[in-house]
Amino acid sequence: MTPPAELSLALVLVSTTRGADVTTLSEPVNVGSEQTGKAFVLALALYFAAQVVIRVAQLDGLEWDEAESVFFAQEITLGYGSQPPLYVWLQWLFFEVFGTGHVGLSLLKNALLFMLYGSVFGLARQLLGSLAASAIAASLVLIVPLGWEAQMDRSHSILATALAAAALWTYFALLRQPGTARRMLLGLLLGLGMQSKYNFVIFLLGLAMASLAVPAHRKVIWTRDIWITIAVATLCLLPHGFWFVQQFQTATQDTLNKMNDGNVYSSYTVSVQTGVKNLIYSIVSYITPLWIALVAAYRSPRQARPHLHTPDARLFLWLYVGGLACITVLIFSGQLAHTKSRWLQTLLFSLPLACFVWFPPQQATVYRRLLVYAAVCGGMITIVLGLRPYVQSAFGRHPRINQPYPELSNEIARRFPGVGTIVVPDRIVGGNLHIQPPHFRVRLPGELCRDTPAGTGKVLVLLQPGSKFHPNGCLKEVIEAGQMAVRSREVPVESLLFDYALVLHGARPR
Incomplete structure (x- = not known):
């Protein structure tokens, strides 16, 4: 059951868009009113504000990622062990502004989640209109790493995904209106992304390969002005890059251990087999329960007619092919035997948007259904998080938060x-x-x-x-x-x- 404020906002979104139709044109379609978008952004802000209140009310222990961020944020350096420094820098800044405590800790995380959901909303509205954008951004809560795990204990992955979403939004804005400022912004976001989590490189390579594979995009992105984006990204990376080269073993050893996860002494064949199985399992666990909600929203195959010939549709296809190809190369190199679903989120966060670009529904009802499913899921997450310490203890568990x-x-x-x-x-x-x-x-x-x-x-x-x-x-x-x-x-x-x-x-x- 959703909280009253969230439920009423969801009903506003549904009622203000009743009767809107969706076409299958390749150009952006203004589906839903401006009020729809404003109501959704307000609902989104209230949702993450509720998460801050819940976390601050639980003033006891920290989970692993939270505790590590607090530990490192005691001081500013160019690197922190096996993680890039950007999240810790931001955490240090929030502690300076709000004081060292749960308020600054939770505000940063939920501000980044708002940035992630908001960037997906902005990108989707650019392509499909306000109603579709509201449903697509809200559906991120149905992706376990972005909805549930993000509130439980995540830090660097949230920042990397938020920057990837902002970069993809900027990329599409650059396609529609090329300019130096947008090229610089894209370079800045990509450079910051590389300082948020090292697996951001998978998204970066996937986006580069996709933009080269789609002729309409290649003509806009890969001009002589591409050096602006590359130069800004490189300048942004230089300070941490210097530290990374100096501390290469420290920066990579823990990551390599996680990638192998107990398969260090396995044969090459066993390592590859394990890596492939783990990748498939990670993809399936990542898209569940999202795919169930999408099937329930479409309901009829007639609502899911493929529309794969547009440049935007091919961009998403090549983005995932390129990114997953990079992961596959790592697996067959014998260096990656263990993949976690949250490692894929910087690449696959845009999957709900891609599904609607590939299969635009014939009726706006599909979007409204998905919006309601996401609102119910978000309400359930809010309630469970509030009761979590008591529920876990009732089952004999001893969570760190207690x-x-x-x-x-x-x-x-x-x-x-x-x-x-x-x-x-x-x-x-x-x-x-x-x-x-x-x-x-x-x-x-x-x-x-x-x-x-x-x-x-x-x-x-x-x-x-x-x-x-x-x-x-x-x-x-x-x-x-x-x-x-x-x-x-x-x-x-x-x-x-x-x-x-x-x-x-x-x-x-x-």
């Missing part, structure tokens, strides 16, 4: 008032402690002696139960050691347990 990190932070501040820096066992613990007042400075083992200036003081080292701390480097004498346990005040009760060592921090060795 962990009592506020109590742990308060206990540390009470017992060790002179401590401002904590050495943590992993980034999950570090991010969760840093986001809670008093916002301790957190570091992983080995980082503290490397990047802190000379000086003395006390450092608290948190260890997993049963672990032992051995003084070394700038962490010298152990002043106190013991065990720290905290319990949440909520129902159901969750607990955290750590061994700790209060250590004297001396000058950095020279």
